[in-house]
Amino acid sequence: MKKIFAAAVLLFTVTSLHTFAQQKQLKVVTTLNYLKYVTEQVGGDKVTVTALANPKQDPHYVTPTPRMNEVTTNADLFIENGLSLDLWAKNVIDASGNPNIGVGNPGHLIATINVPVKELPTEVSRAWGDIHPQGNPHIWLDPLNIRIVAENIAARLQQLDPDNSAYYQQHLDAFKHHLDEKMYGSELLDLLGKKGGDILTRKTKDGELYSWLSSRHLSSKLGGWMKMAEPLQGKEIISYHKTYIYFADRFGLKIAGELEEKPGIPPPAQHRDEIVDLVKRDGVKVILNDNFYSTDAAEYVASKTNAKVIVTYIDVYSSPEANTYENLITYLLEKILKAES
Amino acid sequence: MKYFLIAVGMFVCAGTIMAQQSQIGNAVKSQMALRATGGRDSQADTSETSIQQLRNEVLRLHGEIQSLKTDSTNAPYSQVTEDDLDALEDHIDQRMQRLENKVDAVSRATAPTVLNPRMTAFINFAARHDNTTVYDATGSNVISDRPFLRAMEMELGSAVDPYAEAVAIISLNSDAQKGFTIEPEEAYGLIKRLPILETAPLGLKMKIGRFLAPIGISNITHLHDLPWTTYPLVVSKYLGSEHGDFFDSGFNPVGADFQFFLPSPLPSATFEMNADVLRGSELGISEGDPGGQTAYLGHLTLSEDWNNEHLLVLGASAYTESGITTTSLFGGNLTYKWAPSEQRESHSFVGGGEIFFGNHSYIDSTGATLTRKPYGWYAFAQYQFSYWTYAGLRYDWVQEPSNVQLVSREISAYISYYTTEFLRFRLGVEHRIRPWRTPNLDNTNSIIFEANFVFGSHPVEPYWVNK
Structure with missing residues (x-):
């Protein structure tokens, strides 16, 4: 009886502690x-x-x-x-x-x-479409x-x-270090020591990462996403919506234009034709189309040019390839690299 | 040499940082002044120029550091290390981040929803063409074959203090042929907590004032948000409408509403309840009879959604008031929505319906107690064909509250075209059957064109799916 009582007390205690935790x-x-x-x-x-x-x-x-x-x-x-x-x-x-x-x-x-925001509008009006005032x-x-x-x-x-x-x-700290490893590769980070992540982040923000690494003969040590993105430097892409402004700036891509003439408004026919001309003129190869937007306009442009339509997911857990944030960025880079190749 | 270089670097930084602080102060002041004036003007340009100048200045500083680095590398006995310069650069970077923080704070502070109430205006225009003369619900105003500015609403909303929010919706409704009536369609305070009750058990929210009573779905939907050109007949006849279903209808009494969550009988479903205490005698089926007694309303909602793609809502309502007259109303509602996440083709579906059973007892001029027990219902379905285009059907069946032997039936179809969620055009056709009317007026065929404008600070919201 005592054993049963003791076991009950123990079970109650463990359960309570677990509940408390x-x-x-x-x-x-x-x-x-x-x-x-x-x-x-x-x-x-x-x-x-x-x-x-x-x-x-x-x-x-x-x-x-x-x-x-x-x-x-x-x-x-x-x-x-x-x-x-x-x-x-x-x-x-x-x-x-x-x-x-x-x-x-x-x-x-x-x-x-505190995130440095891009595209702060100088005019705020619904006439500009689905505009974000901030x-x-x-x-x-x-x-x-x-x-x-x-x-x-x-x-x-x-x-x-x-x-x-x-x-x-x-x-x-651990998460930031992990992001740094994904961004620049662990070999380079190890070489630069404890403050390596901060230094590389600063150089990247200032747009001088590649030149800085080159001047120190460290280019061969670069890994991660920034290494993956090297072939994309200066490449032009088209996107459906203004979704990829930050992504493009970070990885050296140039957004040549958007299928939407104004944010949130489906592309009018005339604008689609303007994009066709732009794609032909600049030799753009990639059209990024978020998975939740219609691909009609993108397919139209692709049918008139040599560009490829890539349907992309933009949030974590949206697809098996994007089951973490790190995998989401890798997935996007791989998709674009494959289309550019 | 190294001390000289570092001193130069520090001097340049210190001077620039002081200049930055002064300019940041000016920029912030400018933005504050801008916010006070409530618009963007030349001061905004000045602020943006100042911020851009600061950014340029920080970039110039980075250039200075690069120059110092080059000098130190070339100097034969340089002892300025990379670490020293990186530390200096880090310091400047921190200043840059603080500058970005202030830019961010200023841009957010100038958002139009700060302090001033959010304001949104709605304009609803409708024109109709009929095969016969049509009167409004009073029977004295002809409404056929003419255009109407059916309603103009102004919605204001804001936090009152840390404990409450307030909403006021001022409505100018068309008075059929007589002009407009101005009324607070809704004006209430929403109390979320009190100093003596910092938490809200069961997510309790208390609404006090005048509001659309939570009886079913249509009654809490404003005219401009309806998926149809007119209100369902049962809503306008049983819940309230002075001029009929073509105009703004519904039951919006004065009272208090308590909304809270209940433990759900189904594991993944959500169970909510509204419990209301209201001023009585304002319901459509009791309106005009003496009373003014207290009314009580309960509404239960059981809902479940799957990945925010499928939503099923079941509702039940019970309203009662008793005194000189006794009125009860029981209702049920069902809504199903399907809106795929991957809207590559922009398709969606909404379907459902409502049913109401009334019970109204009153004493007639002879002193006898009479009881009327009308009921009515409607069902609808809407399909989205493209980003812009929706089409739907509705069927109405309703007994007249004053005589259950008289039944109206109506079938209506409509097609809606949205340029954006803020501008909608709709064309509807209605066929109404009223066998109890005089032979020439038994059947009415109507074509209704509607244009709806929404403007102001109302957030982007797909009304046709949300409501």
Whole structure:
């Protein structure tokens, strides 16, 4: 009898501790799936993360559902991309009834704060189409911006859970180092030492990575995405939407034009023909078409030229090849390289 | 030599950083002034120029460092190491990031939704052509064969303080042939928490004021958001409409609404409830009868979505008020939506319907208690053929609230063309059968053209799917 009692007490204790440990996890809800991935890397086992959008969905047009509202009801932290991309997040926050994640509370985070935003409009009008007043929101396709996003998330997790501050910092550092390895290769990073990642990041931001490496006879040591992207330097591509501005700038591609004449407005026939002329004139080989947009216009241009249409996924978990952020970037580069070859 | 080089570098940096701070201050002040004036003008250009100048200055500094590096490499006894210069560059980089932070903060702070309420205006225009004379619900105003500015709405919304938000929707509705009526179609505060209750159990939200009561789906949909050219007959006749289904209809009483989540009977479904206390005697089937007593409304919603591609919603409503007159209304609603994530061909489907059972008891002029128990329903389906084009059908069947022997039936079809989610054109045809009317008016065929404009700070939102 005593043994049974002792076993029961032990079971109760273990269950309670397990429950307690579970309760200590911060519950995080993100709008997009890349935010979920980054939060999981930084938060480790101290967080449970749910992404609301389907990763195959157009992030501009997500229909808030009661399920999303309910999932968000008990969230400790709500993370959105911001920059007027996931505007539907406000509907979810309002409908959740969770007072801790409203704008202005520590439980609400716009992940793109402090990211150097491109294409800030000088005129804001609906006449320009689906314009983003705070700049182009597709920042996550530049890995250097992901470093900033990860820092923002880590800082907010540390604020909400100060007892585990060192844990989040450790995970942040590890994630940034891992990104650096993917970006430049581990051999080069090892050669440059502890601050190698920061130095290379700075050189990349300043657009002088290749010349800097060349001047130090380190070009042969470069690996990772930047090595993969070397053949793409200066290559022109066409995209359906202004999705790839950050990606192209980072990896040396040049966006020759978009199929959309104005963001969010399907391409008019006249503009498609202008793109056909442009593709012929410049010898553009690649048309990037996000998976959630119609391929009609891209196929039309391809049929009149030698360009290839690549249907691309842009969020993490959207396809087996993009099951991590790192694999998403690799997948995009490989797709473009293959089409250019 | 090395100290000289470092000193020069530091001096240049310090001077530039001071200049930056001054210019950043000016830029921020300019943007603040711009925000105060509420528009972009020459001050915006000045700020952008200042920021660009700062960026150029930082780039110039990087150039200086490169120059110093070259000098130090050529100098025979240079002891300025790469680490020294990288540390210096790192320092400048941090300043650059802080500058970007301020640029970011300024650009976000000037977003149009800051402090001022979000404002959106809606304009709904409709013109109709009929094969016979058509009157509005009062029976005194001819509405056939003419255009109408059916409604103009102005929606304002903003946070009040950390505890509440407020929404006001001012509506100018066409009064058939008589002009316009101005009314607060909705005006409510949404309380999310209180200083004495920092958390919201079950996601409780409390709405106080005047609002579209949560009876089914159509009643909480504004005229400009409808997927049809007119309101369903059962909604306009049972819930409320002074001038009939062609004009703005619905039940928007004054009261309080408590919305919260309940444990779901199905593992992956979401179960929600609205519990309302309302001012009575304003429901369509009880309107005009004396009363003013308190009314109670409950609405349950069970929903499930699959990958945000398929959504199924089941709802049940119960409304009751009792006093001099007694009115009850029970309703059920079903909606299914399919919108594929990979919208390469832009197809979607929405279908569903609603049914209402009324029960209204009142005392007539002889002192006798009379009871009417009408019911009615409608069903609809809509398919999206392309990015721009949607087409749908609706069938209505409804008993007159005043006489259940009188039944109206209607079949309608429509095609909608959206240039964007902010501009819609719609052409609809209706065939209405009313055997109880005089022979010449039994059947009405109508063609209705509608144009809908949305402008302001309303976020990009596909109304035809969301609502």
